[in-house]
Amino acid sequence: MSCHGGEKGIAAGMDFSGGWTEHFNISYENLANRRETQLIAYWIAGIDCMNGTALWSAQIFPPRSHGLGAAPLADLLVSGHEGRLPDLTRPERDLLMAWIDSNGLY
């Protein structure tokens, strides 16, 4: 927590310190943000389904091109984030993975 919105700053630009936004909260919006392109929620490799993006979201994506097959957050979860996730159990990890793969529900 200290590295992501705490006393050590906001590592990787990810602020998990909490607080409401207009529609969601800061943690969620950081996880769902479009860091590089509007079409992809960067950290979870989520598929943008906004109006006007149907030509992107309608396609049958190749294997490992969205969700955990392509998400930077997946590497952190699988690797343990360099030992920073010592208490994360497999069921908890798998629940987070399912959340990522189901396209970032709030």
Next chain:
Amino acid sequence: MDKNALTIQSLWTINPDGTQETALFANNMVFPEAILDARPVPGSHVVVGTFAKDNGPPRGSIAFIDPHLGKNEPRAITNLEHPDQPTFDLGNSCEPWPLSENVVLFSGRPAGAARNAIEIMDRSGSREVVLSDPKICLHSPMLVKPRHPPPALAEMADRQQATGKFFVQDIYQGLSGVKRGEVRWLRVIEETSRVSGSPGSPNPCNQTFLVSAALAFSAKNYLGVVPVDETGSAYFQAPAGRALYFQALDGEGRLIQSMRSFVQAAPGTTRSCIGCHEHKSSAVPNPTALPLHERPPHPSFGHPLPLRRGEGTGEGRFRASMREIVRGNLSRRGKNGGRTRNNHRLVRTDSPCRRIALRAVCSRKAGATVQSISQAAFSRFLIGAA
């Protein structure tokens, strides 16, 4: 599934008793935006329909569709009014009634006319007015003549059962670039409706903020996982009558491929597929080994495996997941022994957060809710219990 919900209004089929629904055409096409008034051509596999716009008048262009030529390919379309633009979906035509694979009655707007008339048109686009009225538009032509009733289908469902069975022959069929042995699990997810209110902003934007940040459009439940064997086969049972979709996972639980439509099994019925995004009209490949449901030595022969819960199962909501964790933390002092009702192990939260949660849940002070503290605790969960 996880695509724009507005301009992808494709053509599906379903039996009269609610069984065997399946996507027939354009489930992954943006244009035509909507296929309306679809009718089968008598004595043919060809379908005729109106290609129209999303959220517009139910009028457009009349087109034949030959599903044998593809599920998402424009070459399967014969657009009678715009032969050079098969997916063209504008115009004033609607309500086609096919007479054959070449001729169709429909409601159309003759050149220079102010109102729709009943017209007849062939595949070359030649059209003639059959009936018109200067005062009103004419709609819904129908050929009236004696005809045989459609064949009655036997009831396939056993309505006393609560589950259906699902069988995948060889998941590697259609998974390009994925080596055999990589797929170890199928995750089973239910798409469902949000039943709670939408706290926060009273003005959700673009219809998507109710559920996600313009990502998923539906609430989801993670029902469990089932193993995929070395031949790519899976055979399992899942709740009946639910809109389910499956995700192929590797040994670490990471997503390889996800379905782009849904499937449901009526109670007691079996749904099956060849592989993952294989062509639905393709034949079953000659397997090197019998698929699971035909393999006599297997102890589960004839008995589909149940879903495994506890490995990534639960409610598919950012805040709902957190709510369980918070509740679990609170109940750690009580009878639940430090686990949530879905048996998730609890993570630690610091004292201030816990005090806030206790205040919110226990004292029920005005403005203090479980949700009001959930984001901070979930953040702690995401980055590890510090």
